Amino acid sequence: MATAERSGALMMASKTDVGRMRERNEDACLFRVEQGWAVLADGMGGYRGGDVASAMAVECVRENLDGNSVGTASEALAGLRLATVRANERIFTVSHSDRDLHGMGSTLVAVRCFEDMIAVAHVGDSRLYRYRPDQLVQLTRDHSLLQEQVDGGMMSADAARRAPGRSLLTRALGVEPSVVPDVALHETRVGDVYLMCSDGLTDMLYDDDIALVCETLSANLALAADHLVQLANDRGGRDNITVVLIKVCAPTDAPEMPR
DSSP states (O other): OOEEEEETTEEEEEEEEOOSSOSSOOEEEEEETTTTEEEEEEEESSTTHHHHHHHHHHHHHHHHHTTOOOOSHHHHHHHHHHHHHHHHHHHHHHHTTOGGGTTOEEOEEEEEEETTEEEEEEESSOEEEEEETTEEEEOSOOOBHHHHHHHTTSSOHHHHHHSSOTTOBSOOBTSSSOOOOEEEEEEOOTTOEEEEEOHHHHTTOOHHHHHHHHHHHTTSHHHHHHHHHHHHHHTTOOSOEEEEEEEEOOTTSOOOOOO
């Protein structure tokens, strides 16, 4: 069962699953609904490296965001940027000091909600989506070779979903001594549903599948998270699957009840 919580006008839920073809779960995620932030990481590299890298990334974000309030957009973006940079430095340092962990790395997507805004920082191909009635929009752009080919007009987005080399990233945490995360700010509306996910979800599901779950189950985010993971497993579950859902509610909305 997914973990779900509500605080004020925010609901959050998360679930991570090993999938059907992997022996270990190299994804990690964490949220603090009362502080309005969440983070998701998808690790890679070595026998132990992937799960270590993703756990380090999430922990570093927690250390930098937990208990730190934000009042302005610049503060929110700066906090996410700093947390991402520090996570990169930590993973890179450990990777180059421990032979068993050499070559490990991780993707990262982290958000901070405040007032009527959501700030996001990301590195790699873990994504942030926004669902508004009848419209699912990807708010992050993958740092991958396939995305570059799509952007260059050499391949359609649909073909990229089925092409080999989907995991070849152009940017990830821990690969280089420094990293530049993409950061952005988006206005939120009551009723918005935001989805953070690893590629274990998006490699298995089409956007229409995700939008339908957001439309029909957004009143119960835990159930929505469970259903998204189950759908990805039903389609093959080739990779670890992790989702974090965030819903912007009116203060008078009744809290969701677990089912």
